[in-house]
Amino acid sequence: MSALTIVFVGPLYVGSTTRQRMLAFDRMGHRIVPIDIVPGDLAARRLTLGWRVKRRLLGERDESRANERLLELPASLAPDLVWIEKGLTIEPSTIATLRLRWPGARIVSFSPDDMFNPNNQSPQWLRALGLYDLHVTTKTFNVPELRAAGATDVFYFDKGYSPQVHRPHPATPDLRRQFGGDVGFVGWPERERERSMRFLARNGVPVRIWGPWPRWKRADNLIVEGRPLWDTEYAQALSSFRINLGFLRRVNRDRHTTRSIEIPACGGFLLAERTDEHLALFREGVEAEFFGSDGELLEKTRWYLEHEEERARIAAAGLERCRSGGYDNEHRLTAVLRYALFARAVAA
Numbered sequence: 512m513s514a515l516t517i518v519f520v521g522p523l524y525v526g527s528t529t530r531q532r533m534l535a536f537d538r539m540g541h542r543i544v545p546i547d548i549v550p551g552d553l554a555a556r557r558l559t560l561g562w563r564v565k566r567r568l569l570g571e572r573d574e575s576r577a578n579e580r581l582l583e584l585p586a587s588l589a590p591d592l593v594w595i596e597k598g599l600t601i602e603p604s605t606i607a608t609l610r611l612r613w614p615g616a617r618i619v620s621f622s623p624d625d626m627f628n629p630n631n632q633s634p635q636w637l638r639a640l641g642l643y644d645l646h647v648t649t650k651t652f653n654v655p656e657l658r659a660a661g662a663t664d665v666f667y668f669d670k671g672y673s674p675q676v677h678r679p680h681p682a683t684p685d686l687r688r689q690f691g692g693d694v695g696f697v698g699w700p701e702r703e704r705e706r707s708m709r710f711l712a713r714n715g716v717p718v719r720i721w722g723p724w725p726r727w728k729r730a731d732n733l734i735v736e737g738r739p740l741w742d743t744e745y746a747q748a749l750s751s752f753r754i755n756l757g758f759l760r761r762v763n764r765d766r767h768t769t770r771s772i773e774i775p776a777c778g779g780f781l782l783a784e785r786t787d788e789h790l791a792l793f794r795e796g797v798e799a800e801f802f803g804s805d806g807e808l809l810e811k812t813r814w815y816l817e818h819e820e821e822r823a824r825i826a827a828a829g830l831e832r833c834r835s836g837g838y839d840n841e842h843r844l845t846a847v848l849r850y851a852l853f854a855r856a857v858a859a
Contacts, residue, residue: 515541515848518584518616520577521596522549526741528623528769529596531673535840536594544588548577548600571633573600581605590616592851595643597622599633606642617851621647623670625763627656645851651788652764666850669792670769671843672776672833676742679778679830680750690721690744691751693816696758697721697740698770700728704758709733710805716812718756721748749777753822754815756808757783757799767792772838775799775829780822782811792838798829 517536521529523545537543573579577600593609593616595601606618620643624631640646641661648654649670657665680686696708699722708718712732719734726737740748749755755774759765766788774781775793783789785801793799800815802808815822833839 515591516544516588517541518544518546518581518588518590518593519596520546520548520581520594520598520601523547524549526739526745528673531676532596532671532840532844534675535673535844539841539844544584544590546577546580548573548575548598571599571635573602575600578602578605582608586612589613592616592848593618595620597624597626597631597636598639599631599636601639602635603639603642606639610642617644619643619645619647619847619851623649623769625650625765626653628763630762647847650764651766666847668843668846669788669838670767670772671838671840672769672772674776674839677746677749677773677776680747682751686747686751689751690740690748691753692719692734693717693752694754694756694812695719695721695748695752696756697745697748698758699760700724701758701760701762703761707758707805707808708756711809711812714809716809716816719752746773746777749774749779752779754782754812755779757781757789759784759786772833775826776833776838778826778830780815780826781829782808782815792836793829793832796825798825798832800825 519533519536521533523530523533533543533545582605590613593613598620609616609618622631626632626648641663643663645664645666646657646662647666647668648657649668651667654665654667682691694711694716696704696718705728708720709730711718712730715732717732717734719736721736721738721740723739724735724737726735729735757768757771757774759768766786771781771783771789771792775798781793781799783799783801785803789801795801800811802811
């Protein structure tokens, strides 16, 4: 595929999967024109309670001047693609202007989240929905929902990983002490996740949690670190847990998550909730393990903690599946570009 000029819009803070996809486009040889919608300290402020309350009261606000900066780009740029990740602050008028300014460009909306969860929507995004040439989603159920809501075209692909970030690290004793342990989870708080991990803890299984969880959630056998991990530290944690828990988010109707791919890509052992999409990604008992209840979770956790060789074999097979199966961002995004460019050629 020849090199493209891509205007890439999204939250580009270090550690974001958006930034990882942008860098994947760059490694693929494309020219990138970045527009960061979460610059400076905005990424940190978005984690605070005050910011979340303000968002709930006032809605999504363009604090980064993303619309203004997009409209300042010259017509002579003439990109092949405008890629907008979860463009909740991008106004319909901005999209309409860009379509007139760059008639040869494909304007794509992408989100890794469930865009029909009201928490992931905005009035701006809803009004602009039908103006995009293509919506790209990692949620199978969003495909018919987007079409019903007025999307011109929809493309589905599974989540991916960045080989530059998500790679195995030797699980040294020091690394295990710093980030890992027997059983761990890295991710956001949610009630169902907490319930399952407390169940393990009550039954004598120590669990270590990384992410923006309140420290007062700590309990016997439940270690709450109270901060997120990004990039290298994140990969080191996934590599240094003997068992990595793969919980879904009920609010997003998840059937697989980025963690589902990133854990095996880091050489970690994945023990995740059993879904049709997880089973399509990894063979159960061969490349990953799955559970359907807290009881099965406890049973498999105990068994694999006692069977080191079997656990290592499955983790190695999961890593190989990621590498040979084309689960990396470059392969995933190549499929999107081929579809987007083919659709443009057909339309022409």
